[in-house]
Amino acid sequence: MDVSEILASHEARQKLNVVEKEIPLVIDAGYLTVTDLNPVDKESYEEDTEAYLLATARDGVQALFSTLSALPTVPSPYGPLTQLPPPTTELPRAKPLPKPKPPTKWEQFAKAKGIQKKRKDRKVWDEEKQEWVNRWGWGGKNKEGEGAWLSEVKQGAEVDHDPAQELRNSRKARVAKNERQQLQNLARAQGSSSQAPEREERKKDIDRTLATTRISTASMGRFDRQLEGEKKLKGVKRKFEPNERSIEEEKKNSLAIISKLENESKRAKKEKSGGDEVLNVRKAIRSASGGKGSAALTRNSSKPKGKKGKR
Amino acid sequence: MLRTVKPKNARSKRALEAREPKEVEGPRQAIFVKGTHTGEIVNNAMKELMALKRPDAISFSKKNPVHPFEDASSLEFWAQKNDASLFVVGQSTKKRPHGLTFVRMFDCKVLDMCEVGIEAFVSMHAFKTPKSTPGHRPLLHFAGELFDTHPRLAQLKSLLLAFFGGPALESIHVPGLEHVVSVSLAPAPPARAADDGTLLPRVHLRTYTVTRDRAGRAALAPMGPFLDLALRRHVPPEANAHLLALAMKRPKLKKQDVQKGLGKRRRNVEVDEMGDVRGRVHLGKQELGGLRGKRMKALRGGPGESGEESEEERPRERKRSRSGD
Known part of the structure; x- marks a missing residue:
């Protein structure tokens, strides 16, 4: 072959x-x-x-x-x-790399202490019922005792003492605490940098309030008892501009004044045309014209003129 | 700017999560936009390019006054709204007839653009041949030395690779590969033009269906569309260097992947003709001296230890002599 x-x-x-x-x-x-x-x-x-x-x-x-x-x-x-190997050509991505999730306070603590994460089962063994029950949720183990038809009351307990309600309240408090901690974690994750200015702002606010209260007595703080370590109130120091200034600065200042005036006149106009608080213009017109409107009012006012001419 | 919405139900939450940046990205969505005027050629070319890109393509049926090289704000808006990162803008003007602009976005901002003019177009319908299934992955073929050397053509290659190549796959069913998109260059134009870079060679974009016979020989049949393109205006990705730097960042390889051999070259592992994975294991030099074998009388002791041996031997000899008696 x-x-x-x-x-x-x-x-x-x-x-x-x-x-x-x-x-x-x-x-x-x-x-x-x-x-x-x-x-x-x-x-x-x-x-x-x-x-x-x-x-x-x-x-x-x-x-x-x-x-x-x-x-x-x-x-x-x-x-x-x-099975394909990873590509050798590098193409630009469509979106930036995902940022790693910042660790929660518990995660930080667990890492520092070397605590391993343990996964809890959804079900737990109930010795009394002799069956697996939910850890939480419907018929959950955490609600144990809340629906008991009979419960022991210790001697000396108050009249309206309700053990079931007590258990429920404590569970709700735990949930609320957890939610609060979640929010705190979120706030921390959103940026610790934004927290610092907020604190500064609050400090200033408190200082301002304190200063106002100190001069809010009948004697404007003059005869108040001084606390230990209390500092003297600093008033606003008056500042005067120098008499001689550069032309540019002067120009800028005068322009600022003009624009301020302009704004003010605009605002005044607005107030006049719109709802002035003292006088309700619309209502006044309605009553003056007998419900016919401002156009009728002007017509009426011009009428006598015509009559004069005729005469 | 779009409002940042907080999801109110699980479905919208899932939808928002799907839009969030991922470590391993999925396919890029492409939006096909018509400019203020598009001729028949541009319309058909866009329609057929879209047929190739489906299902990751969105068509804007209305005309839009969009000029990507002057103002890209509407592109950025659409990218955000539709979660798309590629654009094909068709525009035909007297100065630049039959223009297509390929735009690539990064993080809803324009990364780079390349405008091409359609000089010749043959529709899919001109060939009475079987077409590829929508959604199948094309093979890509680039032919021309300038794809490696010239920055304009390297950019075009990268753009088309992002457009057709899609995400990197882990595995693929080879018999399911049906068509190939071939991008070839015409011979380089005269030298006087080549150095100043204004006259670049024509680009031929062809699509063929691939069939393979039993012996593994590939045969190509024209599928269409066929496009002859001339390069026009462009914005290189280097113009947005800060975006490019972010776009080229790679995720850190996980320890597990490194152990599996991904990311690094796999050493001493090969696939033989039968498709079995074979590995070579290197052992250190064998030291037989320290080997502990079975203790045998014949191996015990050498001539140097004769003194000790004689002491040990004596009682046994006595025993033997007694038994002999």
Whole structure:
């Protein structure tokens, strides 16, 4: 039996699968991409562009397929899946990297103490009922005793003492505490930098209030008993501008005054046209014109003029 | 600016969470926008590019007065609104006929742009051949030396790779690969133009369907669309260097991945012809001297310890002699 022919044909077929180029093709299997960095063959390009493009594309695709076939596969219900290596080309991301979640106060503490996180089961064993019950939620273990039809009352307890209510209150308090801590963690996560100015603001506020209260007595603080370590109140020092100033500064100041006046006149206008608190203009017009409106009022006022002319 | 909304129910919370930045990103959504005037060519080209990009494509059917190179604010707004990070803006003017602008965003801000002019367009319908299934991953083929050397073409490659290449996959079903997007360059234009960089070679964008015979030989058939493109205006990603720096940041590899060999080159592991993974294990030099074998009389002691041995031997000899008696 002569198999040399079969072997030769197989070899020829194998050859067709192998792509040989001057500069080897760059293959990025992660993105299923092949880059052919060989210069364009001008002659064959000009001869038949489409055929040339198709031929280069075929070579590239062939090389890519032979690379893919060499990669390891895993079986799946849909057929073998080829495991792709991570891509070598680096493309820019569409969104920034996610920021790591800041640790909660408990997490910080647990880390410092080396406490491992333990996962609690959703169900716990109830010895009395001899079955698994929820740790919380419907029929939860944490509500144990709240629905008891009979409970022991210690001697000397108050008349309205309700043990079930007591248990419920303490559970609610625990929930509220947890919620508060969650909020605190959130606030801390949102930025410790924004917390400091808030504190400063509060300090100033307190100082201002204190200063106001100190001069809010009948003697304006004159005959008040001084506390130990209390500082003398500092009043506002008057400041005077120098008589001689640069022209620019003077100009700026006068412009500021003008703009202030302008604003004031605008505001006054607004108040006049709109709801003035002393006089309700709309109501006044309505009563003066007998419900006919301001237009009728002006017409009426101009009428006598006409009559005068006639006479 | 959009309001930052606090989710009121679980569904909107999930929807918002899906938009949050992730370590491993999914496919990029592309929005196809028509400018103030688009001719038939641009319309059809956009329609067919969108057919290739589906299902990660959004079409804006109305015309919009959008000029990405002058003012990108509306693009940024749309990107935020639609959670998209790619744009294809079609615009045809007298000065720049049949223009397509590819825009890539980072964090809802424009990272880079590249405008191309369509010089020739052959529709998908011109070829009576089977088409690829929507949503299938295309192979990508780039041919031309300038893709590696010229910054404009490197940018075009990167843009098209982001457009068609999509996210990096872990695994793929190879027989399901149906089509290839091939981007090739025409021969370089005359040298006088090449150095000042204004005249760049034409770019041929072709799409073919791929079939493979039993022997593994690939054969290509034209699928369409075929586009001949000329490069026009652009904004390089380096123009937004601060954004690019953020965009190129990679997540730190997890310890588990490093152990699995991801991220680093896998050494001493190879796949043989049968598809089995074979590893080579290197052992240190064997030291047989310290080996503890079975204690045997014949191995015990050497000629140097004869003195001790003789003392030990004596009682046994006596015993033997007695038994002999």
